[in-house]
Amino acid sequence: MNAPEHVVVLTGIRAVIIDLDGTMLHTAPDFQVAVNRMRADLHLAPLDIETITDFVGKGTENLIRRVLGVDFAPAIAEERFAHALDAYMRHYLEINGDYSTLYPDVQAGLAALNAKGLRLACVTNKPIAFALPLLEKAGLRHYFEVVYGGDSLPRKKPDPYPFLQVCKDFDVQPHQTVAIGDSSNDAQAARAAGCRVLAVPYGYNHGQSIHEVDSDGIVSTLLEAANLISA
Numbered sequence: 001m002n003a004p005e006h007v008v009v010l011t012g013i014r015a016v017i018i019d020l021d022g023t024m025l026h027t028a029p030d031f032q033v034a035v036n037r038m039r040a041d042l043h044l045a046p047l048d049i050e051t052i053t054d055f056v057g058k059g060t061e062n063l064i065r066r067v068l069g070v071d072f073a074p075a076i077a078e079e080r081f082a083h084a085l086d087a088y089m090r091h092y093l094e095i096n097g098d099y100s101t102l103y104p105d106v107q108a109g110l111a112a113l114n115a116k117g118l119r120l121a122c123v124t125n126k127p128i129a130f131a132l133p134l135l136e137k138a139g140l141r142h143y144f145e146v147v148y149g150g151d152s153l154p155r156k157k158p159d160p161y162p163f164l165q166v167c168k169d170f171d172v173q174p175h176q177t178v179a180i181g182d183s184s185n186d187a188q189a190a191r192a193a194g195c196r197v198l199a200v201p202y203g204y205n206h207g208q209s210i211h212e213v214d215s216d217g218i219v220s221t222l223l224e225a226a227n228l229i230s231a
Contacts, residue, residue, distance in 0.1 A: 010196050010216065011230045014172045016113055017163055017195070018144075019181035020124035020131060021056060022203025024106045024222070025138055028053045029099035034092035035067055041087045042080070044071055054207035057183050059125040059150045064088055089127075096130055097137040103202060109222025110143040116231050121166040125150035125157055125185065145170075157185040160193035167193070178216075180225050187213045198225050 021027045028049055036046040047070065055066040064085050068077035113120060120143055124131050128149030135141040146169050148162050155161040167174050174194035179186050182203020190197035191214060199215040200222075210218060219225040 009228050009230050010178055010198075012176055013118065013178050013196070013229050013231055014176040015119040015121065015166065015170045015178075016229065017121045017123050017166050017177060017179040017190075018110075018222070019179075019183070019186050019203075020122055020126055020134070022182035022205070023103070023180060023186075023200055024122075024140060025100045025102055025134065027097075027100045027134070028056065028204065029101075030092065030095060030097065031056055031063070033095050033099055034088055035063075037091040038064075038084055038088040039067070042084060053204050056204045057125065057185055057206055059156055060088070060127055061085065092130060097134045100134065100138070102138060103200075103221070105221035105223035107139070109224075109226045110140065112223060112226035113229065114143060116226070116229070118229065118231060119170045119172070120144045121146040121148070121169070123148045123157065123162045123166060123179075128152050158188035158192070160189050163189050163193035163195055167195075178225075178229060180219075180222065182210065184208070184213050187215050198228070200225075 018024060032049045032052050035052055039046060055063050064081060065077060068080055068084055122144045126149055128151055131147060131149045135147065146166055150156040153162050153165055163179060167177055178196040178198060179190035180198045182200050183205040187197050187199065197215045199210050199213055199218050201210045201218050
């Protein structure tokens, strides 16, 4: 089903799982800088931010394969993958968060969720070595009891495993949990886990409209989401 424009209050919620890239932080400029520094190492032309943004969301390995696929056939891209990944990881760690910005009302939304006594987890497909320093730099880390990166668990979004693990960590049922994200990854993982899901319209979603994503509704900010979630 398509996401409704408006949502009713989600009641009986005890925990909230929030995505990072494209949901709390506009990190595409970081991706662009790191990717293009890696591409310069390989003597490849830089890519524009729109192209890179469309590649974001399914983990670092997928990002690098998509980036290499712009220039190389799959077999050649795979031969160059390990070297390109190492270069990208090095460059990203050097600039992590330097070019990122908070989306509007993220701090206010997280504070409002905390004030309601809701337990918060951040689940991202970004490697944990990137995610934790980024949350710290943005001043968001203290809001979250649990943070899982794309390499923290055996499977990543859109697999439901990370969301089910959060429910286990918090001793809550999936139907008592709502996921907030910007892409089909978040919605698919939430639905498969049995969680509720809210979508934000300003993120990345692999270049697709968020209106095509199955959710309980689209919220303009995390603060709007907080106002619709009731314990």
